[in-house]
Amino acid sequence: MKPFLRVFSFCLVLLFSHQSFSQGMTIGGELTDLDGTQIGEETPFLTDVVVTLYDTAQDGSSLYTETFLVENDQGVSVTKGIFTLNLGQGTTSDNLAQILESSDDLWIEISVDGDVLSRAPFTGSPYVIRDPAILLQRKSE
Numbered sequence: 517m518k519p520f521l522r523v524f525s526f527c528l529v530l531l532f533s534h535q536s537f538s539q540g541m542t543i544g545g546e547l548t549d550l551d552g553t554q555i556g557e558e559t560p561f562l563t564d565v566v567v568t569l570y571d572t573a574q575d576g577s578s579l580y581t582e583t584f585l586v587e588n589d590q591g592v593s594v595t596k597g598i599f600t601l602n603l604g605q606g607t608t609s610d611n612l613a614q615i616l617e618s619s620d621d622l623w624i625e626i627s628v629d630g631d632v633l634s635r636a637p638f639t640g641s642p643y644v645i646r647d648p649a650i651l652l653q654r655k656s657e
Contacts, residue, residue, distance in 0.1 A: 554597025562591030
């Protein structure tokens with residue numbers, strides 16, 4: 517299976533709200549090969565995933581790392597290339613809420629079964645931008 521997990525592109529969707537962050541963040545993505553073909557069959561398989569947040573698009577400092585390992589019963593299920601995971605349910609010693617509150621620009625890097633995907637800006641969904649609590653907070657700043 518390792519040759520099929522050479523992942524070079526991904527689609528990342530962050531679905532969270534300011535008010536419900538204490539329950540974690542859901543991240544979803546699509547794993548494809550170089551030809552854009554989804555990895556995996558209709559039968560789900562579990563794989564190791566590591567999520568790391570950085571302060572820059574290249575190099576920089578790792579601010580947060582969370583692992584989802586099969587051996588710890590935290591492996592991420594992939595079906596026809598599609599996966600979802602919940603930040604806050606893996607293994608980490610970092611405080612994600614503090615990192616998000618104290619960092620203006622974050623970049624996310626996801627590693628699947630040891631293969632590192634390219635970094636992408638770590639941004640919220642349009643729902644978050646429209647969240648009244650966030651809009652009120654921005655107006656008062």
